[in-house]
Amino acid sequence: MKCPACTNTELEFRDIDVGLGAGVCSNCKGRWVSLESYHAWLEFADHRPATEVEENMTEPVTKYDKARICPRCRRILTKYKIAVESPLKIDRCSNCAGAWLDAADWAALKSMKFHAALDRIFTDHWQNSISREETRQTLTAIYKRKFGPENFERVREFKKWVFDQENHEELLSYIRDRNPLQL
Numbered sequence: 743m744k745c746p747a748c749t750n751t752e753l754e755f756r757d758i759d760v761g762l763g764a765g766v767c768s769n770c771k772g773r774w775v776s777l778e779s780y781h782a783w784l785e786f787a788d789h790r791p792a793t794e795v796e797e798n799m800t801e802p803v804t805k806y807d808k809a810r811i812c813p814r815c816r817r818i819l820t821k822y823k824i825a826v827e828s829p830l831k832i833d834r835c836s837n838c839a840g841a842w843l844d845a846a847d848w849a850a851l852k853s854m855k856f857h858a859a860l861d862r863i864f865t866d867h868w869q870n871s872i873s874r875e876e877t878r879q880t881l882t883a884i885y886k887r888k889f890g891p892e893n894f895e896r897v898r899e900f901k902k903w904v905f906d907q908e909n910h911e912e913l914l915s916y917i918r919d920r921n922p923l924q925l
């Protein structure tokens with residue numbers, strides 16, 4: 743199997759964590775984790791000592807912009823975000839469900855305590871909730887710019903209060919009418 747990032751380097755099989763075998767690229771230090779070896783590791787992960795097998799990957803990683811191809815089935819890998827606040831993205835094959843981790847990704851997943859959650863990260867539910875949260879943050883930023891941060895907070899609180907009231911439609915009509923008391 744060839745490295746999906748460097749394309750010409752042969753992957754070498756070795757453990758990247760206790761009980762987790764992967765195809766490792768000697769050039770970019772990225773790793774290919776098959777679904778089978780990940781699940782085998784998951785089953786035993788809880789029973790094994792949490793010691794890091796390999797050296798810490800702190801060297802800068804070359805970023806590859808072109809689409810990566812699954813080393814096993816030659817399909818284009820899909821990028822998955824891990825969390826809203828993290829720039830980390832993991833490539834995954836939709837056919838064989840193997841994952842490509844760049845050199846520092848496994849350590850980053852472990853530091854976020856998501857290393858045992860890859861199955862959940864790759865679900866629509868997880869990905870959709872990230873998209874929704876990103877949209878929410880983008881819209882919040884837009885309204886904060888439009889109204890100013892203080893006014894935005896005031897109007898947001900007030901709006902929440904209005905919609906918490908049973909007669910919120912009446913309250914809204916009252917607000918909407920410039921001269922509700924006919925003065």
Ligand SMILES: [Zn+2]
Nearest residue numbers: 745748767770
């Ligand atoms: Zn490589």
Ligand SMILES: [Zn+2]
Nearest residue numbers: 812815835838
């Ligand atoms: Zn594949």
